[in-house]
Amino acid sequence: MDAVGAPAHPEPLSGLIEGETVRELLGDPLSRWRRGERTWPLGRVRLLVPTLPSKIVCVGRNYVEHAAEFSNPVPKEPLLFLKPPSSLIGPEDPIVLTPLSQNVQHEAELAVVMGRTCRLLADGEDIRPYVLGFTCVNDVTARDLQRSDGQWTRSKSFDTFCPLGPFIETELDLAKSSVAAYVNGERRQHAPLTDMVFSVDVIIRHISSVMTLLPGDVIATGTPAGVGPLHAGDTVEVVVDGIGTLRNPVVAPSK
Numbered sequence: 001m002d003a004v005g006a007p008a009h010p011e012p013l014s015g016l017i018e019g020e021t022v023r024e025l026l027g028d029p030l031s032r033w034r035r036g037e038r039t040w041p042l043g044r045v046r047l048l049v050p051t052l053p054s055k056i057v058c059v060g061r062n063y064v065e066h067a068a069e070f071s072n073p074v075p076k077e078p079l080l081f082l083k084p085p086s087s088l089i090g091p092e093d094p095i096v097l098t099p100l101s102q103n104v105q106h107e108a109e110l111a112v113v114m115g116r117t118c119r120l121l122a123d124g125e126d127i128r129p130y131v132l133g134f135t136c137v138n139d140v141t142a143r144d145l146q147r148s149d150g151q152w153t154r155s156k157s158f159d160t161f162c163p164l165g166p167f168i169e170t171e172l173d174l175a176k177s178s179v180a181a182y183v184n185g186e187r188r189q190h191a192p193l194t195d196m197v198f199s200v201d202v203i204i205r206h207i208s209s210v211m212t213l214l215p216g217d218v219i220a221t222g223t224p225a226g227v228g229p230l231h232a233g234d235t236v237e238v239v240v241d242g243i244g245t246l247r248n249p250v251v252a253p254s255k
Contacts, residue, residue, distance in 0.1 A: 001022065021040070022041075024039070057207055058222075059080060061075055062222025064197060083139070095140055096254070098158050111136060111221070114132060114218075116130045121208045138238050163248045188227075195224065236250060
């Protein structure tokens with residue numbers, strides 16, 4: 001976060017949200033930290049990307065109805081792909097459309113943020129010690145490029161195509177939460193998190209069998225049905241019950 005009203009170009013800080021107040025965290029927010037003395041009103045800070053991951057691991061077709069809306073089969077195991085950290089932006093930062101695509105779409109998702117190094121978890125092993133918390137993510141996708149390329153890297157990787165935030169919630173009841181997308185206030189997507197084909201536990205164990213997850217790494221758990229286009233001038237919001245709202249304006253590419 002940046003503290004509004006502090007000296008120009010302040011050093012980004014880690015903070016703990018306590019109601020409508022943000023308290024400075026001292027130390028490493030992913031491991032050893034302690035509460036600082038300085039506080040600011042939540043409305044006077046600018047929230048930045050809440051983690052700087054080494055990688056963003058995404059899960060495709062993890063909701064039955066989303067797979068069906070593109071006439072795709074439901075995978076028999078988590079379908080993994082990556083987004084680059086250079087695609088990350090924070091709350092209120094603009095999603096910049098690309099002139100290479102005529103069909104950029106929103107994908108609202110729950111994101112998992114790792115808190116500890118995680119590799120080769122055993123079946124049934126508790127994932128909770130490895131998870132720092134949860135946040136919202138928008139897996140922005142150039143749908144026409146995804147189809148024409150036959151694979152997903154380019155369509156998912158443009159700068160600004162991974163809004164993340166607004167903050168990390170360390171306690172979330174996944175069984176009682178849902179994810180939704182709104183464009184200009186109109187709801188486009190909505191589903192309970194229990195509709196996921198593969199649960200968070202299964203996803204983390206599966207990824208850990210392939211690659212080492214490091215503290216701060218992000219897992220995007222898939223999007224429900226209802227994905228749709230974004231245009232310059234739109235405002236898109238990803239809402240996860242129990243976390244909050246990730247809001248971003250959409251702007252045309254710079255000439």
